[in-house]
Amino acid sequence: MSRWGILALLLSLITICQGGDGGTPSHGFHGFRDLPCPNAEDILPCTCNADENSRMDMDCSHVESEEQLERVFSATFPFSTFRNFTIFNNTFLTLLRNQSLGTASFTGVYFTNSVLEMVEPYALSNSFATAQVINMQKNLLVSFPFETLPSFTSLLELDLSDNRLIVPPLESETLLMLDLSNNEITNVSATAFSAVPQLSEIDLSGNQIPQIQTGTFAGHHNLYHVSLESNILKYIPEGAIQLTSSKPGTLILKSNDIRNIAINGITDIAKGKIDVSYNNITEMVEDVYRPLLMDDATLDITNNPLTCGCEIAWLIRNNNLLQLVTEGAACFNGQLLVDLNPGIYDNMGCECSHEWRNWVEDSGRSAASSRGGVHFKDKDIFLLIPQSPSHHPSSTLTQPSPHHRHAPRHAHRTRLWTQKATDAREPSHLRASHGVKYPGVEVDEQHPVEAGSALRHQLQQKGVADQPRDVAAAREGGL
Template identity: 40%
Template structure:
């Protein structure tokens, strides 16, 4: 029964992350261009855009040889300058996407991946402020992004900057952004107010960014937030008011592969309809009732594999309650090697 619970919730979490956010390579998997599937798209004369190619409104400029060539192509007079998407994949020639380089073309989807791109200038996407909904800039060499432009993009819902060289950013502002991936960037620190002006935000990943501390309030006050990942960092303590999921049908919090040894009371708040809290591969030694009972009763499911739990009287409240114990990872072990689910409740009678 316990094993089935773990498998079910792990698979559910994976499905939610894939559908809401990003996979291991940071690429969002979703129905392609679903919001614009009924629009009739046209392509320009192939000779006018070579070496770019176009099919049904999807423009691929992966083979452009320079910034100047891209600007020259986009500056052409097209019968219809409105495209569904622009893709540049595996290009080692384009290092700067400058203001004006895209001419008067517009897009709903921008995908630049595994390229030498280092900079996107402020205003480079100005022609698409009213149309762009998804921006994927994965595994490039970006050191920054035109953050101030986000508030001007009135339909932006996805921003994926997975695997770049971004070391900092200002407080973000967008009324429409739902999914944000800043993972695998050398950010190290994140201000407590960084996301407070993102009221539509549902999912955020800060995995593998070198984070050492999470400031109180960082993931609080966001009415639609349901998924947070800060896995693969160096966080040792979760202070009060770290994460709040106020309205979720299913909350998902991934704290795995950190150095967490202590969690404050009310550090994690919410889970009104349940969810998963992943704490694999941390340094927890005790499970304080005042911290974890409210969450397990919500009911959240707690995954604790590879933590050096001492299994003293601090877990008597848990082991003696089969319902709450049933919401614990079945592979969670005491530092002595015994599985929590196999502990005899009678040994805690003297606690």
Template identity: 35%
Template sequence: MLTTLLLVTLLGFEVKAAITQPQPREWPCPVAADLDPCVCTTDADLNLYLDCSDITSTSQLQDVFTRTIFPFSDFMDLTINPAESHNEFTKILAGTFGLVTFQNILISNTLIDTIEEEALVYSHSTLGNLEVSNNNLQEFPFETLYLFEVLRELRMANNKLNSLPDIQSETLILLDLSGNLGLTLTPLTFGGATHIEEIWLREMGLTVDTGNAITDVPKDVFANNLYLSYLDLSGNEFSFTIIESFINPPTSTLDFVGLNGNDIVNVHPLSITGLNDVGARVQLRNNKVTELCEDDWSQLMEQLDTDNSLDLRDNPLRCGCDTQWLVQRVDVMKKINNQTACATGNLLHDLPADWFVSHCPDETCSINRKK
């Protein structure tokens, strides 16, 4: 009997101990059960990474950070990238992350429509990369970007942003707003991003002034961007002749200009300036360019210095007398992509120069050019 009582007592102690002892954790992460459904991992250098892709509601994300004790609050990454979105997870509220900081944040494939101003306040001194892409985002505190001391890349593609205040940041080098329809730019939109190098504005439904319509992109939008090297405006609704001072950074820094997939018919001689004099590329593929008149295109060509640096493929080029100056100047012709074809299918590079001499005593351009 004594032996039995002793055994029961010992077993009871073991059960109690199992219940009351702290849950194990993988140092330096928090207790896994507290974080659930978020998951903490580390790398070989014990940097901390947090994946909250299995969060299903706004309140659940708040609860995780409220109940969890974080032995260390400085995380490298926060990832929220679910396999499927959840109807109750629509906001990142102020104070959600408590004192926890991040260097990189990825939020994608959710129904989040709002990130409140104070949601990332404790990451002002740490956040270097923020990507909030492929969501329903309508409200984001752009006005506070200047408070982020080391933010270099901001990717906000494929959301539903309906307003864009002037960007103010001394650290930002990359901005991607592609796929946000309905935004209107002003001459000051990017002027306060003093060190911006890359701007992505693809497939935003943007239009450009043709003299008789409301425009989403006025003159001089990029006129204050001293370091701009990469600009992609492909897949918008630019039509007719793109205007003077459309792309005109103040220094020769542009390595790439993307204007593919618009409805551009022609360029003004000063539409695109500020190209780097070494290796710059301009893409105008899949537009509606019909003629390449010297008066319009020569200044753009003169800024280019490498073969195949101007892409005019998939345009309905007539290849008439407007091109005689090109076929007679091999040094200029070679700057055009060597697979560029006329509407008839003939390669532009293969047109016979002597034929133009006989049939085009003077360059003639029928296009109604807007200058």
């Protein structure tokens, strides 16, 4: 063949590949051009889009029946692994049937703001291994296959908020975020989430939950956010809420009918936020709230009918702790806590704190909260144990206030034992004292009032009281 013949042949091949004379491409080539998505005509009214990395998203918001959805997913799919499946603002689909999505699998399932009432157990079975997010918020759901959650081996987020669900105890080895807000939940058992060990965030706000049990929100090492806002809670029992994550915790108990919180009802919210606003709390019990504030948690207790009697004196006398209470917190008569005069509580004969568990290190910083555990990792940590009248150490630990007006009465009533952490298991090493013993710091055991000033001075000399918390501790006299 001549050189010109070869050239003509090449030109004809190029023309064929470009679609002949410029008309509509052939059907076969059209299918190739749509890859990795299926042919657009085959999946109407759904649409498929792929990004530059060939990750496909399927949107079926305009489907008008369950049958139509099944027809779409019975089409030929060159690839069945999708990133997201979306149905939004759909007013037709009330049921997501078993196998209605064919062989397709998804990483994210978003069926929201629609009229969905029921999800059958195997509607998402092809996504058991791939789904990381299931979001079905703002539907009319009365039935969801919670029993299949263990099969979703990659699931991280489950959002079923704003539905009509009642929720059984859940099980998932992978779930991190759970949103069940604004449903019809009236009961949460102590084991409701015990089989969801990785849980870090849970929202149960806007339900009709009257009570929570001891241990309901405890034992989850990643848990840092719990919202029970706008329920009908009246009481928080001991051991109910424990946020042990390394992240600063957030606990929202706003807008309930809470009147009392048990000692240790809320623990381990170091440097976090606690919101108990808009409840019926009348007393800020020291053993409840002081441990939380000592852990640098901020407290919103606004819009509660606080009586502001002697039970709140411990807070009003300690400006450092008071600063952690949200601005606007007030007594039942509207007087702001920050405007209360500490002298009133002295004049009214309110006693100083004398039953307070307090572990301290040589910096003067608290090493453990009230009625909590302590890890003796630092050789300079001291354990304080008050001696009972029979000269046996009692189970309650004490924070003395030696330079306060009423301290002498308490000083002779509660003698303190001190011991180095290294001697923690050796009762024979206990030494009697009226104050905290520091290395190189002497305390006059016979004159507790003067001892408070002397201790403060010696700590300042050692540079201990330069830290903000240490200043507060020295001011209180109860390090």
